Amino acid sequence: MAVDRxxxxxxxxxxxxxxxxxxxxxxxxxxxxxxxxxxLDVGWLxxxxxxDTRAQTADVQGMCTYEDLVAETLKFGLIPYVVxxxxxxxxxxxxxxxxxxxxxFRNGLPHESVLEMDVFTGAGEVVSxxxxxxxxxxxxxxxxxxxxxxxTRLRIRLEPVPAFVALRHVRFHETDKLSTAIxxxxxxxxxxxxxxxxxxxxxxxPGEYYLTLARWTDERGATSDTGPSDYTGQDIYFRSIQQRxxxxxxxxxxxxxxxxxxxWCSGAFGAQDPRxxxxxxxxxxxxxxxxxxxxxxxxxxxADRLDRRAGRALRERVIQDxxxxxxxxxxxxxxxxxxxGMRPVWLCPLLAREDWPSYPLEPGKVYVNAGxxxxxxxxxxxxxxxxxxxxxxxxxxxxxxxxxxSESFYDRETFDALYDGRNLAAVKQRYDPQDRLISLYDKAxxxx
Numbered sequence: 001m002a003v004d005r006x007x008x009x010x011x012x013x014x015x016x017x018x019x020x021x022x023x024x025x026x027x028x029x030x031x032x033x034x035x036x037x038x039x040l041d042v043g044w045l046x047x048x049x050x051x052d053t054r055a056q057t058a059d060v061q062g063m064c065t066y067e068d069l070v071a072e073t074l075k076f077g078l079i080p081y082v083v084x085x086x087x088x089x090x091x092x093x094x095x096x097x098x099x100x101x102x103x104x105f106r107n108g109l110p111h112e113s114v115l116e117m118d119v120f121t122g123a124g125e126v127v128s129x130x131x132x133x134x135x136x137x138x139x140x141x142x143x144x145x146x147x148x149x150x151x152t153r154l155r156i157r158l159e160p161v162p163a164f165v166a167l168r169h170v171r172f173h174e175t176d177k178l179s180t181a182i183x184x185x186x187x188x189x190x191x192x193x194x195x196x197x198x199x200x201x202x203x204x205x206p207g208e209y210y211l212t213l214a215r216w217t218d219e220r221g222a223t224s225d226t227g228p229s230d231y232t233g234q235d236i237y238f239r240s241i242q243q244r245x246x247x248x249x250x251x252x253x254x255x256x257x258x259x260x261x262x263x264w265c266s267g268a269f270g271a272q273d274p275r276x277x278x279x280x281x282x283x284x285x286x287x288x289x290x291x292x293x294x295x296x297x298x299x300x301x302x303a304d305r306l307d308r309r310a311g312r313a314l315r316e317r318v319i320q321d322x323x324x325x326x327x328x329x330x331x332x333x334x335x336x337x338x339x340x341g342m343r344p345v346w347l348c349p350l351l352a353r354e355d356w357p358s359y360p361l362e363p364g365k366v367y368v369n370a371g372x373x374x375x376x377x378x379x380x381x382x383x384x385x386x387x388x389x390x391x392x393x394x395x396x397x398x399x400x401x402x403x404x405x406s407e408s409f410y411d412r413e414t415f416d417a418l419y420d421g422r423n424l425a426a427v428k429q430r431y432d433p434q435d436r437l438i439s440l441y442d443k444a445x446x447x448x
Contacts, residue, residue: 002044002061003118003126003152009041010124019122019436021150040120045152046090048072056158057115062092062151070255078158079251081113085258086287092151098143098359098403100321100369102198102214104350105186111142112353113157121149122432140427143359143419145404147440148428162218164228165198165254167247169240172209175330179368181211182349183326186366198254201347202241203370206337209347210241214254221248228253231260232282236272238264238344262287264344265373269293303375315375316382317407318342320391323350323367324400332370335394340387346371357420358440359401367400385409404444415441 013019020039042063049059053076060069066080067087073079080091084099093099094110095117107113116130119137127149129138141148170191172178178201185196191213198214220227228248231237237257240247249257261272269290270276297303307314318340324332326349336345348369352361361367376387389409395402401418402408408415415421424440 003120005041005044006120006152007124009039010120013040015434018438020438021146040150042150049153051076051078051158053078056160057155058158059153059155060091061153062117063090064092065090066094067256070252073158074161074252077160077162079161079255080110081107081157081159082110083255084110085263087256087259088288091154091156095151095154096141096143096148097145097405100348100350102200102212102348104348104369105182105199105366106189106197106351107159108351108353109142110156111356115155115157117141117154118152119149119431120152122428122434122437124436125431126152127431136427137431139356140358140423142356143404144424144440145443147424147437147443148431149437161251162216163251164217164220165249165251166215166217166219166221167249167254168194168213168215169242169245169247170211170213172211173207175209175333178209178211179326179329182329182368183366185211185213186326186349186351199349202238203333203343203345203347204242205343206334208242211347212241216251231257232285234274234277236261259287260285262290263346263371263373266290268374307377313377313379314382316378316385316387317374318376318387318391319373319406320388321369321371321403321405322391322395322400323361323369323402324395324398326366326368328398328400329368329370332394332398332400336370336372336391339390339394340372340376342372342374342376357423360420361401404440408445410445412441412445415445 010019021042045061045063046068047061047064048069049061051058051073056078058073065088066083069091070079070083082099082101082103084094084101089099095114099110116128119127119129119141121127127134127137129135131138137148172181181191185191185199189196195215196213197216199211201209201211203209228250229235230253231240238261266272271280271285304314333345349366350369351366352363355363378386385407388407392402392409410418419440421441428439
């Protein structure tokens with residue numbers, strides 16, 4: 001029935017109009033061009049179809065959020081191979097738009113645990129694809145951001161997990177030692193003789209870098225009189241990294257440890273001030289709530305008005321995730337400190353198992369995702385996005401890649417070289433011959 005509604009909404013869109021999703025929420029950070037055409041009705045595609053505990057797989061509709069998916073899989077002691085950090089990221093969105101998390105150093109990105117999927121194409125057809133069937137669509141779909149179609153159903157691998165997670169926060173003073181540790185853990189799966197199941201980190205300041213090493217465990221432990229830590233209340237997770245060497249969370253709370261404060265971005269709304277936090281309803285301490293508040297700021301230009309009133313230079317939004325080879329991580333962080341100066345920076349190692357043409361990381365090579373989200377005062381020149389353009393150039397120089405969920409400023413030739421534009425165009429022509437869907441370049445670099 002859900003796919004029938006999708007087809008009906010497609011039929012209601014005039015042939016000369018662009019096909020888009022009719023979605024009320026999004027985890028994207030780039031503007032979309034205004035459109036008056038009706039969108040595809042995906043409201044009925046948000047569920048878990050089935051979980052096969054024996055095969056350790058799940059069939060999931062494309063618009064199902066990871067919050068809803070994990071709520072079902074944890075009942076059976078299972079989770080997806082990679083669970084992106086924010087609750088309202090959808091499974092289809094993570095596959096077409098590249099999610100990442102602390103298990104990515106051993107499990108890759110979310111699309112690498114997909115066994116098969118059904119894609120609603122620009123031609124209005126549902127195409128079932130896998131590594132063996134319509135393999136060109138299957139392999140090009142990751143990082144295509146809806147330019148090739150929308151996943152309506154995905155079958156993914158699940159992995160068994162216990163009830164708790166033991167954490168170690170390991171501090172490093174030099175980036176070369178940090179990079180060496182990441183590479184060693186990615187190769188051996190251990191650190192100082194102890195198994196590592198999850199790994200991510202934070203660069204707080206030059207000379208203050210942490211790796212958080214997670215180990216799945218059945219042991220409840222006791223980090224306080226009440227048992228495992230809870231960072232959904234007054235305590236803030238990212239601050240605990242500097243304050244304690246070890247910690248313990250339930251598996252559920254570990255998966256969503258970053259969501260309560262949207263990493264550290266909740267501070268922009270005052271939610272980290274203890275006086276405000278006590279009054280801020282717990283149900284509103286979520287990344288999707290902060291996203292809505294950010295949307296209000298964009299709509300009414302609140303931050304700009306305050307800056308003008310205070311005589312401050314206008315801000316450039318610098319909201320990006322980039323991947324750099326682990327051996328160049330220090331080069332990037334040193335440059336970033338000097339050229340941008342934004343802190344903290346999230347660090348998440350990953351290792352691609354195969355070559356995926358739309359986001360061509362070298363298989364078997366360790367990369368580190370650096371995530372930074374905020375604003376920099378630059379003045380009138382912000383219209384030219386100087387910091388974002390400099391980041392793009394530096395990442396390319398270091399042999400890395402940039403995710404496309406936020407603003408991009410590449411020219412067409414550079415974009416096609418980085419994201420295999422020739423292959424994207426060929427696959428799009430095959431499955432969207434009337435060009436009903438916006439191309440990836442127009443979406444990512446021209447605000448489509």
